[in-house]
Amino acid sequence: MKFQLQAQKETPFGIARAGVLELPHGKIETPVFMPVGTLASVKAMLPHELEELGAQIILNNAFHLHLRPGAETVKSAGGLHKFQNWNKPILTDSGGFQVFSLAKIRKVTDEGVHFQSPVDGSKHFFTPESVIELEEALGPDIGMILDDVIALPATFDATAKAMRRSVAWAARAAKHRSRADQSIFGIVQGGLHEELRRECADALVQIGFDGYAIGGLAVGETSDQMDEMVGRVTPMLPPEQPRYLMGVGTPRDLEAGVLRGVDMFDCVLPTRLARHNVAIISAEETSGIAGGFQNLNMLKAVHKNDFSPLDSRCSCFVCQNYSRAYVHHLSKCSEIAGARLLTYHNLWFYQKWMRRLREWILQ
């Protein structure tokens, strides 16, 4: 992996960056938003559509793919890229968060985490080493390490304990990796405690990773608290390496992260909202850099005879060819095409939003 910064811009909140990240399956212009394809499929989209709407890298989830179809199947298919017919970069999340949030029974020890599959109740054991092996078998361009995710709200002591266990796991993961063509990112934990975040960041940098993620945010704290913590963590990380804010967020959250020096984002929001009949569209706003946005509920009767596009300022395929009235009709009838059109437009909106932020930095 090569990461080159093209421009840095001082903002009231930190230093925004534009760069190019070179991975085995292609170059990515940052800051970048990664559409989420948990099960090796960005819901309702095919790979050629993702390419058309400007996606440069997508996210898959190692936890889910371990349960179904299993790493052996993906490996036999020739790896994740071949399996899902996506030839651009892929990042896999390790599943630390999913083990925590989805598994029925979960027991964490210093060795690893025992859990029962939410799919069929079968028993599994993840260790930092087994997750590295899993990701090396799946073959993404970037893999995330396994970390210990705890329930919130948590005490300082519980947060510190989970963070230190995650650091110990990070060291084991780094030692165990064997694929030179795959990058591995460490994950900075520590809740809303700056001193814990610093201890974690220092320890991870000492171990040495290809990039660094900020985890454990967007889990119930306010946007202001999240922004502040992001602004405190980014200066703790090596400027010459990529930074990834996990699971975030709304267009506003992405802009706030970029202004504080984050390079990469992922979130289910644009695709999930689409499947719930919501279009994310442009809105009048002068305060933001990338513009304003609003959510439009397409089920509302007001759209029934509105033959204007979803977003009059959008140049995507959907807005060029379909009306609000048609998407409203599809949404009312739960037609699959409705979810497809909204997903396409929402992801296009996110890609355009990131390009505008990037251009602002470059200028």
Ligand SMILES: [Zn+2]
């Ligand atoms: Zn559009």
